[in-house]
Amino acid sequence: MTGMSRRRVFGLAGAGVALAGAGAAGAGIDRALGSAEATTDVVPFHGQHQAGIVTPAQEHLHFAALDVTTKDRAKLVSLLKTWTDAARRMTAGREVGASGAVGGSPAAPPSDTGEALELPASSLTLTIGFGPSLFDDRFGLAGRRPEALAELPAFPKDKLDPARSGGDLCIQACANDPQVAVHAVRNLVRLGFGTTEVRWSQLGFGRSSSTSTAQTTPRNLFGFKDGTNNLKAEDPAALDEHVWVTAADGQAWLAGGSYLVARRIRMHIETWDRTSLEEQEQVIGRTKGSGAPLGQQAEFDPVDLHVGGAGGEPLVPVDAHIRLASSESLNGAKILRRGYNFVDGSDGLGHLEAGLFFICFNRDPRKQFIPMQKALSAKDAMMEYIQHTGSALFAVPPGVSESGYWGDTLFEG
């Protein structure tokens, strides 16, 4: 055990965890690469779909929305190519440039910023998305904007901060080590200097929803299990139906891609914490302890919205979150939730600034996220305890081939 700290070893991703002992000691400064064991925490970058969508949710998130500051399409395409190469390297646990953090000329800035040296790949995934504003008249993309990629409508009780909303591009970095996620975003932002700039960025932890049946359901900051009734990586048929765009959906360049909705949701945890257990469970529609739907026994028992209680009222109340968000109430609509908890210091009024950075993937926001959020914002009992403070929508292009680059189907097609 030389160059790799214990903490990093134990911070490795779920699967495998072969306790990579080879590291980067002394002179051998490249990241924990080359050792077969270390690759157990590498999530493949290439594929039909981008990683970071059905990848079992990692521990930490760094999400950045960027604006493009050039009007030069070639410059933007060139950056996307550079970013793709950088993402290939970083998701494999390597430094950003060939010369790395310390291997270049001493007279030049290092190609990698260095804070992830000695750290393993940590299941890093990098996922890119294109916002509606990218399809304005700057880059000749107007004709390629999918109809579904329109600004989200205003929802009742939204209190959106423009400084936390929108963006031409997004980068979602997820990893089991926050330093690895932060390093990745920072180095992509750095490569974009002169072409893009950060519009807003958000750190998250503790993943607020499980996305794989292999994961134990985590709890969100309301203290409830979150992700029980989520779409799961193990159900490809459901993912085809609800997550992946097909060519027949409209724009062929987006086939194999998806739509990412991000909502920064402030949770009024102080008010919630003064609410009775019973009221909390009525708001969600599940018990707090086991996570079972009201009227059922165990967490994964199917939800039955029709079981009646003593007085004839349904056990899952008419304004319960899981009723309003259920596919049964929404013509079969489902989404893949993949959000993270956040605490961004305090609000200046004596409270913690805490909440859920909600992320979901869906095949057509007009048929999935939007009707769902319309129902929730109008009727959800939870609305008393939350406020949406940021919002963005991005089209997430399909996965990249070994010779391709992020967005090639859009720019080359």
Add this chain to the structure above:
Amino acid sequence: MTGMSRRRVFGLAGAGVALAGAGAAGAGIDRALGSAEATTDVVPFHGQHQAGIVTPAQEHLHFAALDVTTKDRAKLVSLLKTWTDAARRMTAGREVGASGAVGGSPAAPPSDTGEALELPASSLTLTIGFGPSLFDDRFGLAGRRPEALAELPAFPKDKLDPARSGGDLCIQACANDPQVAVHAVRNLVRLGFGTTEVRWSQLGFGRSSSTSTAQTTPRNLFGFKDGTNNLKAEDPAALDEHVWVTAADGQAWLAGGSYLVARRIRMHIETWDRTSLEEQEQVIGRTKGSGAPLGQQAEFDPVDLHVGGAGGEPLVPVDAHIRLASSESLNGAKILRRGYNFVDGSDGLGHLEAGLFFICFNRDPRKQFIPMQKALSAKDAMMEYIQHTGSALFAVPPGVSESGYWGDTLFEG
């Protein structure tokens, strides 16, 4: 493996890691307590000194500064007792109140907020401190204020935000799982409702300094190893000299305690990233790769400030960080650094709002932190790349006995 997720198991602290399999499944909802293995990630709460100072730095920080909103001394003392009991329970991996998150009356708010259910103790430490303002005329403590507990002086180039500075009290929560640290602060804040309110709060990750010889030195956001020449838990004589206050130092109630200095330091990472490797190494006074002092070979080689280069200039430049901060330049003064990296979104100008949340412990800030920061703020080449944006000083009372409470030596003495 039932109620405890893999990720949590692998997130366990450095030492031991006995892969606690017993968890909280189904009905048994209390936290991972009662199983002998689970206690391997418990840091003892009681002792001569508070935990969280020489405890090998954990992965994550949630730091909160609070103001007391009552003038009633008895109410404050009663809160400190309540907090101590809550801290005893939470650091042991238990829920805050006896009835926990789901065991109370359904008609009442649960005593614990629940988001750490099923999570192990995660080496949680809770450390409390008292700010200079607590010793004003509200609580009859003016005569007990140690002389060293005075507002820090203004330093050149400080750009302090009052909303990120000061505070009557502080709570430092460190853990290997951010959700556990956040849960602990939130529940203490909640218990303080009506007596205290949050003034500011800060999340941090990746610990910016090692504090034990058993830890591999981590890297800060400038990409350099940080903590090489730190005081370490394994050197009790140095800790006695530089960290722990004695009765002879002035106020007997603080014997066994220390002073905590917190500085929120914004790092201009974009500027740093455009600087050559050579310049970066000159600024720090160490090589970026191995962390060796300039002129030496390996990370832990002793610093020699007198080795001269070809032109007669010292190899460690006159304005290098490690020269100005060295005990040799400061009449033997040393501090225990225990800070964390942070990224708080973006700054609205296209950059990441990133930096170092510097925390140090010292026996007398007038002889240690203040002269050190005076030297650094006046001459450190690093000043071009950083800005101090928040500041606070707290007296950290000694450790608590099994029958005692936080601050008992101050309030009962």
